[in-house]
Amino acid sequence: MNKKQKTILIRIITASLLLILLTVFRTEGILRFCLFLIPYLLVGYDVLKKALHGIIHAKPFDECLLMTVATLGAFAAGFIRDGDYTEAVAVMLFYQTGELFQSYAVGKSRKSITELMDISPEHALIPDEKGELIETDPEEVEIGTLIAVRPGEKIPLDGIVKKGSSSLDTSALTGESMPRDVTVGDEVISGCINKSGLLYIETTKEYSDSTVSKVMELIEDAGSRKSKSENFIAKFSRIYTPAVVLGAMALALLPPLFLLFTGNTPRWSEWVYRALIFLVISCPCALVVSIPLSFFAGLGAAGKKGVLIKGSNYLEALSEAGMMVFDKTGTLTKGVFEVTNIHPDKISENELLHMVAHAERFSNHPLAQSLKNAYGKEADGCTVEDAEEIPGKGVKTKVDGRIVCAGNEKLMADTIEGFTLPPCESCKNHTGTLVHVSVDGVYAGHILISDVVRPNSRKAIESLKKKGIKETVMLTGDRENVARAVADEVQVDRVYSGLLPQDKVNKLEELMQGRKDKTVFVGDGINDAPVLSRADIGIAMGALGSDAAIEAADIVLMDDDPLKIADAMAVSGKTLRIVKENIWFSIGVKAACLVLGALGLATMWTAVFADVGVMVIAVLNAMRCIRS
Amino acid sequence: MKKSYKIDVDCANCAQKMEDAAKKTAGVKDAVVNFMALKMKVEFEEGSDPDSVIKEVEKNCKAVESDCQIFY
Numbered sequence A: 001m002n003k004k005q006k007t008i009l010i011r012i013i014t015a016s017l018l019l020i021l022l023t024v025f026r027t028e029g030i031l032r033f034c035l036f037l038i039p040y041l042l043v044g045y046d047v048l049k050k051a052l053h054g055i056i057h058a059k060p061f062d063e064c065l066l067m068t069v070a071t072l073g074a075f076a077a078g079f080i081r082d083g084d085y086t087e088a089v090a091v092m093l094f095y096q097t098g099e100l101f102q103s104y105a106v107g108k109s110r111k112s113i114t115e116l117m118d119i120s121p122e123h124a125l126i127p128d129e130k131g132e133l134i135e136t137d138p139e140e141v142e143i144g145t146l147i148a149v150r151p152g153e154k155i156p157l158d159g160i161v162k163k164g165s166s167s168l169d170t171s172a173l174t175g176e177s178m179p180r181d182v183t184v185g186d187e188v189i190s191g192c193i194n195k196s197g198l199l200y201i202e203t204t205k206e207y208s209d210s211t212v213s214k215v216m217e218l219i220e221d222a223g224s225r226k227s228k229s230e231n232f233i234a235k236f237s238r239i240y241t242p243a244v245v246l247g248a249m250a251l252a253l254l255p256p257l258f259l260l261f262t263g264n265t266p267r268w269s270e271w272v273y274r275a276l277i278f279l280v281i282s283c284p285c286a287l288v289v290s291i292p293l294s295f296f297a298g299l300g301a302a303g304k305k306g307v308l309i310k311g312s313n314y315l316e317a318l319s320e321a322g323m324m325v326f327d328k329t330g331t332l333t334k335g336v337f338e339v340t341n342i343h344p345d346k347i348s349e350n351e352l353l354h355m356v357a358h359a360e361r362f363s364n365h366p367l368a369q370s371l372k373n374a375y376g377k378e379a380d381g382c383t384v385e386d387a388e389e390i391p392g393k394g395v396k397t398k399v400d401g402r403i404v405c406a407g408n409e410k411l412m413a414d415t416i417e418g419f420t421l422p423p424c425e426s427c428k429n430h431t432g433t434l435v436h437v438s439v440d441g442v443y444a445g446h447i448l449i450s451d452v453v454r455p456n457s458r459k460a461i462e463s464l465k466k467k468g469i470k471e472t473v474m475l476t477g478d479r480e481n482v483a484r485a486v487a488d489e490v491q492v493d494r495v496y497s498g499l500l501p502q503d504k505v506n507k508l509e510e511l512m513q514g515r516k517d518k519t520v521f522v523g524d525g526i527n528d529a530p531v532l533s534r535a536d537i538g539i540a541m542g543a544l545g546s547d548a549a550i551e552a553a554d555i556v557l558m559d560d561d562p563l564k565i566a567d568a569m570a571v572s573g574k575t576l577r578i579v580k581e582n583i584w585f586s587i588g589v590k591a592a593c594l595v596l597g598a599l600g601l602a603t604m605w606t607a608v609f610a611d612v613g614v615m616v617i618a619v620l621n622a623m624r625c626i627r628s
Numbered sequence B: 001m002k003k004s005y006k007i008d009v010d011c012a013n014c015a016q017k018m019e020d021a022a023k024k025t026a027g028v029k030d031a032v033v034n035f036m037a038l039k040m041k042v043e044f045e046e047g048s049d050p051d052s053v054i055k056e057v058e059k060n061c062k063a064v065e066s067d068c069q070i071f072y
Helices: A003-024 A029-056 A063-080 A086-117 A211-222 A228-261 A268-282 A285-304 A312-318 A328-332 A349-359 A366-375 A409-415 A457-466 A480-490 A501-512 A529-534 A547-552 A563-599 A604-627 B012-023 B050-064
Strands: A124-127 A133-136 A146-149 A159-163 A166-169 A180-182 A199-203 A307-309 A321-327 A333-344 A384-390 A394-399 A402-407 A433-439 A442-453 A471-475 A494-496 A518-523 A537-540 A555-557 B002-008 B028-034 B039-044 B069-071
Touching: A003 A029, A003 A086, A029 A063, A029 A086, A063 A086, A063 A228, A063 A268, A086 A285, A086 A604, A211 A285, A211 A307, A211 A547, A228 A268, A228 A285, A228 A312, A228 A563, A268 A563, A268 A604, A285 A307, A285 A312, A285 A563, A285 A604, A285 B012, A307 A312, A307 A563, A312 A518, A312 A537, A312 A563, A321 A328, A321 A501, A328 A333, A328 A471, A328 A480, A328 A518, A333 A349, A333 A366, A349 A366, A349 A384, A349 A394, A349 A402, A349 A433, A349 A442, A366 A433, A366 A442, A394 A409, A402 A409, A409 A433, A442 A480, A457 A471, A457 A480, A457 A563, A471 A480, A471 A501, A480 A494, A501 A518, A501 A529, A518 A529, A529 A537, A529 A547, A537 A547, A555 A563, A563 A604, B002 B050, B012 B028, B012 B039, B012 B050, B028 B050, B039 B050, B050 B069
Parallel strands: A321 A471, A321 A518, A471 A494, A518 A537, A537 A555
Antiparallel strands: A124 A133, A124 A146, A146 A199, A159 A199, A166 A180, A307 A555, A333 A442, A384 A394, A394 A402, A402 A433, A433 A442, B002 B039, B002 B069, B028 B039
């Protein structure tokens, strides 16, 4: 509880005690009136002040004015009728208690949500000449400074490891609990926690460009893109409050006037009292507070899972998504090439891979890297000599004295006399690149290298369908047979292949035509920025450290697990459900109480519950969004 | 030029009022209040002095919501 909240708590307690005293020791007449004013003013003076302030600045319709009119009215009613002012003071007391509770609940939830997302570092440590570590504000560290990060601390700025090795906990950014190992030469990003060893890092970005501040900025800005529900509530309360005040005035004036003209007793005080009850019930705070809180909590819950959503509007739109369009390379597949099949001829699999990995030792070709990775322990004692790269064909080297050629069919035809490619059943419909190998002029087999589908892609598509996605589509620039193979493996409904980047936008527009629900595009953010922004919702994957992707997308998956999209949809669904519950519940209870109030069946106590009680319940309900 | 300020305000409705008041201040191109993060983001007009404009913004905010605060 902060200082403001404590003062109001003391005021509430003192006023309650005074009220009890005044009801026990009965006084009469004007003295009684004055004595009751003491607890009333003590607990409610700021409300009166705000109401007056609103009137002076010509913005009178707010809840403070409603409470002021209601309580002063109750005082007047007491004065005319029976001299009972308890109700007037009690209503103000309840109102303030409710406000206090609300402010406490909102503060509490704000704290738990911001703690959830707090990845900003407290300081950067810069070693001086003696090697002592000086604490510095991360914002003051220049590019190229050597900083130290001790185990257990957050990396304050993006950079490259210069000394030491350690494993990093990236969970604050990605929601992924697997630690990532780093050593000298590796790029590291701010916001990760150094788990084991002391690291010296040369910074490559200023604090304001670092991953941490980009992500924090994104989270803080998220609240400013308001959802349709929030806009609805804002508009609603703008019309609603004046309407209720007019309604209350009508209730206070019209029925008594009608009674008067029809020759009955007008019973003014009773109708004015009903109008006051009407005013208290009508306060729209339950909606005004709980709806933005629900979205904020939903954004926090998604952030915790490594899904950054750039605004409440996208969180809301996600629940209306009907079609999901995926990019292939780098999204459904890993986008890196891996050895997927080894078909040796005459020698063993391992021997074939061993030969190729060595033959490619000095090559920078991307395929060479894949081959070396597949073998793993390439740096053994074998000698590699006379490495020669034959452009467009492959490589030719001497491994342990044997001539090894690795490359395409043309290279084989060049190096083996009278070469004909032996037929291979399993590679007939291959969807990758074949590397053929010959050893000492004899064909030794081939290795298939292809892009691999992400392990979670199929599961992701499956669970998205369960979450209400009606259609899944894959767009790719790749050849048709490759596209088909991937599409069959992950089970997307439709696939369009051979598309240039600009074709993808056209295709997406064509697909979006005539659809009423929202279309989501999922890409890796590398060359699909136009498509990301054209779709209703653009999701970029594996965006950790990629500014371009963070810029272009509406929703950013910090790591590259497509299953996270389903997580985000679950959060979205739950948030929207809670928002709807709160809207219906608050408006429903209030409407019921308003009718009861107008009919004279509700007391001031019912009214206070309808205002404060409903708000507290709505706030508590909103907090459930965090735990999704 | 954009700047972000920490603010203190009690309710979501009051935050909305602050936002409206800040937007109407001379020298402010756009302003957004995030009640949950308790931050106000102000985009200043070209050539205006942020330090004096933000003082005006606070004055205007106080006019609509007496117990709000902007930290600058």
